Amino acid sequence: MTQEDDIEAYLTTFERIAHACKWPKEQWVIRLAPYLTGQAQMAYSNMKIHESGQYDLVKEAILRRYNISEETYRQRFRQLKYSAADSPREVFTHLTDLYKKWMKPELKTHQQITETIVMEQFIKILPEDISSWVQKHRPNKAEKAISLAEDYLLAKKDAGRHTRRFQQSQVQKPLLDHKQKRKTMPENRILWGIFFLFMKILWCYPPQKNRLYQHSR
Template sequence: MELPTPAPKVSTKHRPAYVQDSPTVAAPREPMLWADPKMPSFQQGEDIENYLRRFERLARTWRWLEEWSYRLVPLLTGQALEAYLAMDEEQAEVYTDLKEALLEKFNISPETYCQRFRSSTVPAGESPTETYHQLKNLYRRWVRPEEHSKEEIGEFIILEQLLRVLPYDAHTWVREHEPKSGLAAAKLAQQYLNAHRRGLRTQPPRGTVRGVSHNSGSDRGRVELSDNAQGPRQ
């Protein structure tokens, strides 16, 4: 009697793991899809920086496409919505431009972060590590190192320090002109100081004649001097 031919052995060497360990072949599972979390609308009086930071973390966590503006705009209210409506339509579609407009609307600029960085203190109950991360966050928002080279960052810090050591009136005038480098600030400061020196030279010297008195008697023809002038009366 002829014996049945045994079934050929099938090698599992190159088979997927989910096939090797299972008596039946199952197709791989599709990734589970989750509904996007709902971000609450921005409320008037809320900290716009914290709101945007929360929005950005949510966007990165859920790996949203970089076109974040279309997700953020429906959440804006009050001043934030006004800032959006005042923008050019195409520019408003770029999240970085929209963010910049929102911060500007609430008077938040790199100078704001610089002042916070310089005036930082350690609140009660805050650990040194928390303070470090707070300072690092302020530094990054102030300097924006990802957007600048080492040389530009160095020039930026020199500019800030130069403004700190200038006389108050010169400091205010130079800052109003928004110099982009320490050298530009130095030239502006020199212009300011030169102009004021010329102004001082054009003022009347001390003791200048103001006018002639027309009083009668011994005071007739008396020449009036400036308040600071000294000398015998005629």
């Protein structure tokens, strides 16, 4: 195996040779490991010892290292287009291969496969913002997908409630200020009235001069 090799094509070729040679599956890792290089070798060396002898787990770890997962195969399955360069049989075979890599029917029950298909459609029909949120967390169970959608809606509802409260407080603030002004206006009028009355009294009745001053005159 070289750095330029397509890891998926390499593993597929290895599996076909293993089947053709009728190697026991327990020996597949032993025969594959010496030829791994680069990222594939790194993925294998980082595995736990008790898992590194199981081919399916080794394959999954290697593909994960290359960012290839069930979601990758699901997208390829849904996005595959018919090409005139391929025969109908080749296209059908390719679709079947992608489906098996996505669903892994040999490892899942009928109920698990049904749940996967229904969950995919469930996420697809959600509103765009909720769907993006759920897909971001890559749920592998329907219950997890449902919980993510419910949590998002709850958080969105709480955010909307806080926004409305803030807006209401901004609307009520001018009203309260206006009421406060109206409340203080009568008090100001009374004070000004007293002031003008006092000035009028001073004007009409000036204070008498000091008697000592008059006597000196």
